[in-house]
Each structure stands twice: as C-alpha cells, then as structure tokens.
Amino acid sequence: MTLGPDERVVPMRLQKFLARAGAASRRGSENLMTAGRVRVNGEVVTELGSKVDPAVDVVTVDGREVRLADEATYLILNKPAGYVTTMRDPGGRPCVAELVPIREHPGLFPVGRLDRDTTGLLLFTTDGDAAQRLLHPSFEKDKHYVALVRGRLAEAEARQLERGVTLDDGPCAPAAVELLERPRDTRPVAPRGVPEGMSVVGLTIHEGRKHQVKRMLEAVGHEVVALHRDTFGPLTLGDIKPGSWRELTETERRAVLAAAEGERAHG
Numbered sequence: 001m002t003l004g005p006d007e008r009v010v011p012m013r014l015q016k017f018l019a020r021a022g023a024a025s026r027r028g029s030e031n032l033m034t035a036g037r038v039r040v041n042g043e044v045v046t047e048l049g050s051k052v053d054p055a056v057d058v059v060t061v062d063g064r065e066v067r068l069a070d071e072a073t074y075l076i077l078n079k080p081a082g083y084v085t086t087m088r089d090p091g092g093r094p095c096v097a098e099l100v101p102i103r104e105h106p107g108l109f110p111v112g113r114l115d116r117d118t119t120g121l122l123l124f125t126t127d128g129d130a131a132q133r134l135l136h137p138s139f140e141k142d143k144h145y146v147a148l149v150r151g152r153l154a155e156a157e158a159r160q161l162e163r164g165v166t167l168d169d170g171p172c173a174p175a176a177v178e179l180l181e182r183p184r185d186t187r188p189v190a191p192r193g194v195p196e197g198m199s200v201v202g203l204t205i206h207e208g209r210k211h212q213v214k215r216m217l218e219a220v221g222h223e224v225v226a227l228h229r230d231t232f233g234p235l236t237l238g239d240i241k242p243g244s245w246r247e248l249t250e251t252e253r254r255a256v257l258a259a260a261e262g263e264r265a266h267g
C-alpha cells in the first residue's frame, strides 16, 4: 500500500492544531505557545514541535478549550495508472481506496471517476452533499486533460473538437484544444517528449461523460494511448507524486465549496 506524505494526520503539531481550530494563524499560534498560554491536558506546552492527538488531548488557550471543527475532509490524489476508481473492488483489482487515508477519514469517497488507465487529479471528500452537487451534469467547471494519441492531430481535427463533436450519446460541448510540444507540458503522458508519429493534446472540457475524452479524440480519428487530468474546477494537481495525496488548502476548500454552492444556485 502506498501512503501519501501527509498520512500522519494523528497526532498533529500543536501549532497546526491551534491554527486549524481557529485559535490564531499558524504564526500567532506559535506565539500563544511560547507565551505559555497553551495547555495540553492541563500542562503548559511551549515547545513548538509538540504533538497532540485531537481525538484524546484537551487543549486550552488562556483556560478556554479549543477544538477542531467537525469538518468534512477534502483531499486530492494523483491517481496512478492501474487503479480502479472505487472504494472496493469485488474482483480484487487494485483500487484507489488503497491510496487514501480511509482509517483516519471514514466515509471518504471519490468525486467522479477516472478510467483505470487514466492518471492524475482525483478529488475525494467525506461531504456527500457537496460531492453530489459537484457531480451533477450541470456542474460546468473546466477539467483539463493531457492526452497522448496516435497520429498527428491536424488543424481541422482540432477545430472539429472546438466546435463540438457528436458521440453516440449525443453532442459534446465545444472543447478548448491545444497541441502540446514542450516536454514540461507533455511530461505527464510523454516524459521524454512527443514520440514519433504521435501527438500530445491538451483538452479542456466541462462535461463528465463516460470515457468522454477518449471518445472525443477517437471521433476525430485518434486513439488515446495515455490520459492524464491535471485540473478539476478550481483545483490544480501541482507536484503531488503519483500515488500520493494532500488535503486541500483552506483557499482550495473554499473554492470547491463555492463551486458546489454555485451548483445549488443553478441546479
């Protein structure tokens, strides 16, 4: 089992706990500690590296207890190829549940799915209500994919995708299309640059139909050899290593919730 770098959710550093609990900023929390205003189980703790277990330790600031809000968890995984997007595979195939901290966050599940051979950004949450809104077909937030395809994508084919191709389950909305050449852009699907006789295509869509990107590229004559997603609405994968995850920052969490709220307003 591969664990993310931040798997050690429990115990956590006291200043992080204080900041998360809203006692002060991270720096302000350190100041509270060094000023001797913070107690853990009745003992003053001034050492900045000290850890607490939020489930059992009682933390006070100036005698008043501070607690973590019982917030939903949001995290993003850089899904490697070969993992099925499910929390349990009756067939025993490797599944994404093995890569995320389900013991610390019971109820965690993926928002949407990536194919077994697709890599990249997969959002997980314990917030079923927000997830439902983010999965609604009218959630029109951009998702950016990088695809390695057989053959050279012609200008006319790119224009066809931009106008919107029609698949067997109906027309697709127009996509934004770019031909990628620079190794730093092709890296997720072609680390050593674009192979001979192939293309790397950047595709932005806002729908989420089954195998949509593969089917769109096939509709213009190109088989997808590798597919990677690097953005999902307001979220960007960044440099999370394949198989690792991180929790959303407060800014990202707010952006996701705002996007989900927008969905409630429209839906």
Ligand code: URA
Pocket (backbone or CB within 6 Å): 113, 114, 115, 116, 118, 210, 211, 212, 213, 214, 215, 227
């Ligand atoms: N489109 C696909 O074809 N596959 C994915 O995994 C995601 C989008």
